[in-house]
Amino acid sequence: MPAISKTINKDLKEERDKVKFNIEEFTNWFYGGSEKVLEKRKIENYFLSDKSLNLETDTSYLSYKEKYEEAIRRSCIVYPKMLKLHQELGGTEEDFRKIMDNLRYTMSAIQKEGNPFMLHFGMFTVTIMNLANDEQLSEWLPKCVNCEILGTYAQTELGHGTFIKKLETTATYDPKTKEFVLNTPTLTAYKWWPGNLGHTVNHAIVMAQLYTKGECCGIQPFIVQIRDLETHKPMPGITVGDIGNKVGFQTVNNGFLAFNNVRIPYKNMLMKSSKLSEDGTFIKPKNAKQNYGTMVFVRVYMIMDVVVNMSRAATIATRYSMVRRQSPINPNDEVEPKIIEHMTQQYKIFPAIAKVIIYKCMADNLRNLYQQITLEGTKGSFERAPELHALSCCLKAVCTNDAAKTTEILRLACGGHGFLNSSGFADNYKNATAAQTYEGENTVMLLQTARFLIKSFTKAKNGEKLTEGVFYLNDFVKRNGKREPFDDSIRGILRAIQAAAAGKISSAWKHIEEKKKFLTVEEATNQTGIELIRCAELHCYVCLLQTGIEEIEQIIKNVSPALREVFKNVLELYAIDNVLNMIGDILQHVDMTNADIDKLQKRLEAVLTFFRSSAIGIVDGFDLSDAVVSSTLGTYDGNVYENIFEAAMKSPLNQEDVNKSFHLYLKPFLKSNL
Ligand SMILES: CCCCCCC/C=C/C(=O)SCCNC(=O)CCNC(=O)[C@H](O)C(C)(C)COP(=O)(O)OP(=O)(O)OC[C@H]1O[C@@H](n2cnc3c(N)ncnc32)[C@H](O)[C@@H]1OP(=O)(O)O
Numbered sequence: 001m002p003a004i005s006k007t008i009n010k011d012l013k014e015e016r017d018k019v020k021f022n023i024e025e026f027t028n029w030f031y032g033g034s035e036k037v038l039e040k041r042k043i044e045n046y047f048l049s050d051k052s053l054n055l056e057t058d059t060s061y062l063s064y065k066e067k068y069e070e071a072i073r074r075s076c077i078v079y080p081k082m083l084k085l086h087q088e089l090g091g092t093e094e095d096f097r098k099i100m101d102n103l104r105y106t107m108s109a110i111q112k113e114g115n116p117f118m119l120h121f122g123m124f125t126v127t128i129m130n131l132a133n134d135e136q137l138s139e140w141l142p143k144c145v146n147c148e149i150l151g152t153y154a155q156t157e158l159g160h161g162t163f164i165k166k167l168e169t170t171a172t173y174d175p176k177t178k179e180f181v182l183n184t185p186t187l188t189a190y191k192w193w194p195g196n197l198g199h200t201v202n203h204a205i206v207m208a209q210l211y212t213k214g215e216c217c218g219i220q221p222f223i224v225q226i227r228d229l230e231t232h233k234p235m236p237g238i239t240v241g242d243i244g245n246k247v248g249f250q251t252v253n254n255g256f257l258a259f260n261n262v263r264i265p266y267k268n269m270l271m272k273s274s275k276l277s278e279d280g281t282f283i284k285p286k287n288a289k290q291n292y293g294t295m296v297f298v299r300v301y302m303i304m305d306v307v308v309n310m311s312r313a314a315t316i317a318t319r320y321s322m323v324r325r326q327s328p329i330n331p332n333d334e335v336e337p338k339i340i341e342h343m344t345q346q347y348k349i350f351p352a353i354a355k356v357i358i359y360k361c362m363a364d365n366l367r368n369l370y371q372q373i374t375l376e377g378t379k380g381s382f383e384r385a386p387e388l389h390a391l392s393c394c395l396k397a398v399c400t401n402d403a404a405k406t407t408e409i410l411r412l413a414c415g416g417h418g419f420l421n422s423s424g425f426a427d428n429y430k431n432a433t434a435a436q437t438y439e440g441e442n443t444v445m446l447l448q449t450a451r452f453l454i455k456s457f458t459k460a461k462n463g464e465k466l467t468e469g470v471f472y473l474n475d476f477v478k479r480n481g482k483r484e485p486f487d488d489s490i491r492g493i494l495r496a497i498q499a500a501a502a503g504k505i506s507s508a509w510k511h512i513e514e515k516k517k518f519l520t521v522e523e524a525t526n527q528t529g530i531e532l533i534r535c536a537e538l539h540c541y542v543c544l545l546q547t548g549i550e551e552i553e554q555i556i557k558n559v560s561p562a563l564r565e566v567f568k569n570v571l572e573l574y575a576i577d578n579v580l581n582m583i584g585d586i587l588q589h590v591d592m593t594n595a596d597i598d599k600l601q602k603r604l605e606a607v608l609t610f611f612r613s614s615a616i617g618i619v620d621g622f623d624l625s626d627a628v629v630s631s632t633l634g635t636y637d638g639n640v641y642e643n644i645f646e647a648a649m650k651s652p653l654n655q656e657d658v659n660k661s662f663h664l665y666l667k668p669f670l671k672s673n674l
């Protein structure tokens with residue numbers, strides 16, 4: 001075995017020495033101030049320094065069952081610590097949010113394949129907070145907050161996930177006993193997929209069709225106890241279990257659930273929005289979509305998960321590319337260059353770094369918007385709910401699609417070693433790709449946004465008032481078919497993307513109108529689906545760039561000149577990479593010449609070159625500890641070959657010289673003289 005020395009890799013040190021800005025200043029911006037950075041580090045250390053977590057164990061070699069058991073063991077260490085810390089900090093909702101925000105990073109070091117308790121606070125408690133009336137809140141919230149019970153969100157069924165109106169689970173009100181009777185009438189009505197459901201939780205929010213006085217009143221949320229609190233055995237009439245091996249999320253414990261005449265008390269239907277009187281009279285909610293609130297909440301917070309996921313992958317690929325040397329650029333060069341010297345390598349990595357920053361700006365903005373609009377809802381005003389729904393749907397789709405695609409690009413940027421499990425890309429990719437499907441399948445999400453865009457375009461044509469996010473449709477209508485002139489400033493690039501988005505929305509609108517002559521509006525919309533998803537993507541690119549511009553214009557007023565340059569170049573890279581990637585859409589609606597495109601290409605190359613000396617500073621500035629990065633290729637010290645070697649030594653096959661399969665199969669085979 002070679003001698004393994006572990007000092008900071010000199011190539012990486014050389015890169016760090018070239019960084020011209022103050023990394024800590026960047027970190028302070030990234031986490032919202034120096035106090036928050038200190039707090040983040042403290043919280044992370046509080047959890048990760050706990051030796052009983054055994055974070056050194058490579059859980060990827062465990063069996064499916066062992067992985068689950070280890071994940072439960074770890075969560076049973078983390079959650080009591082979390083509750084203790086919450087009390088120590090002051091016990092407020094704000095303190096809780098603080099811990100959860102930081103755990104977003106920390107948990108990726110503890111539960112690489114998913115947290116078997118994640119739905120408890122993430123969806124079960126959130127639904128209770130959003131949809132329980134005061135009485136229900138005072139009964140259930142303390143139990144949730146203290147983890148006296150553990151819950152999940154059981155909506156999806158074997159037969160339906162997207163089209164929730166057709167869920168089949170029934171909750172029939174029996175006014176005589178003042179109970180609901182829950183049933184699973186068919187195989188396709190089995191709840192299927194809810195996280196943490198299989199063997200972990202003892203309660204669930206069950207979304208079921210409410211029947212009262214012989215009528216169906218649509219899907220409503222019910223709190224159902226599914227396992228005994230002492231024995232953990234399924235409650236009478238309940239069938240529950242694990243749905244089996246998956247592409248990823250192995251320790252999330254996704255489960256199935258069925259009901260056979262399960263009776264729950266009247267008070268277990270969450271009644272903040274829809275209501276049922278004790279005699280069985282149904283009272284419709286003020287806003288029909290209020291029951292979908294938990295999904296909106298999760299979609300909003302998923303953009304932050306994308307930031308965590310992409311910052312991790314970008315850190316790994318950047319550090320590795322500054323340590324790995326291969327392929328002289330001039331054939332006679334004696335020293336092989338760091339692979340980051342190859343322009344194509346920079347093109348794989350640097351746009352990903354820029355996106356982390358733009359998505360971070362967006363995630364923060366969206367969260368603020370969510371909080372404002374939720375507050376309006378509590379005061380009975382739901383006017384802006386469709387706008388939030390449309391924005392969160394397209395962002396959820398575009399950002400999670402991009403996280404999966406970018407992780408794959410960054411894995412490829414690490415060549416063969418990127419394919420090692422120890423590189424960390426596999427877990428990153430599996431988590432990213434799961435997010436493309438859960439919380440609303442991405443195509444479906446884009447079509448929801450497109451629906452809003454087509455409506456908005458009709459309003460723009462009719463001269464009606466638009467919501468702020470789609471003001472650019474007014475400009476398009478005013479231009480009356482004239483193409484947008486191209487101006488290569490950053491705001492000019494934004495206008496070009498707005499013109500492309502508005503142009504695409506206009507042509508989808510026109511095509512629906514044409515098809516409506518022969519088809520129903522729904523059929524016409526379906527036939528236009530391919531264009532519609534592009535409308536939603538382009539609209540999302542508009543929102544991202546606009547937010548990036550507005551945020552960075554503010555940021556650069558408050559940072560040092562060196563960091564100002566970094567942010568300007570982040571915006572330049574993000575904008576140019578974007579516009580070059582959608583040139584087909586742009587050319588349809590913007591007067592852009594070949595010379596303009598050549599100029600953009602040259603600017604792309606120039607900004608990549610600028611980034612060459614900033615990239616390591618930015619990824620170090622994401623401030624991800626080695627435990628969070630969790631990669632042999634991405635450690636801060638850059639000792640990748642030593643790390644790879646050490647990780648290989650942990651393979652169970654390397655714990656013995658000769659495996660028993662030799663005696664059982666290989667030897668007889670080799671001696672058989674076939
Ligand atoms: C830390 C947290 C960890 C989380 C881990 C996450 C694990 C994963 C969990 C899950 O996956 S939970 C299950 C998630 N399931 C889904 O996301 C289902 C996706 N489907 C839907 O959201 C809906 O079915 C639909 C696609 C939106 C369609 O709903 P519906 O059939 O009721 O709509 P329509 O009748 O077509 O009406 C559309 C109409 O309603 C507006 N709208 C829809 N949703 C909302 C909303 N949330 N808020 C406001 N408005 C909404 C929509 O804009 C349309 O408006 P109009 O065009 O008719 O004006």
Ligand SMILES: Cc1cc2nc3c(=O)[nH]c(=O)nc-3n(C[C@H](O)[C@H](O)[C@H](O)COP(=O)(O)OP(=O)(O)OC[C@H]3O[C@@H](n4cnc5c(N)ncnc54)[C@H](O)[C@@H]3O)c2cc1C
Pocket residue numbers: 119153154155156159160161162163192193194195249254434437438439440441442443444447
């Ligand atoms: C890892 C993971 C965790 C999950 N966790 C939970 C959970 O905790 N709780 C829970 O309740 N659920 C959970 N789910 C379920 C998840 O929310 C659904 O799988 C998801 O909403 C997609 O629904 P579906 O499976 O019915 O897909 P489908 O709708 O069957 O999608 C299949 C295909 O049909 C297309 N399609 C469907 N409808 C349309 C349409 N209207 N227009 C165009 N194309 C369409 C889709 O684009 C897709 O290509 C989880 C799923 C996964 C993968």
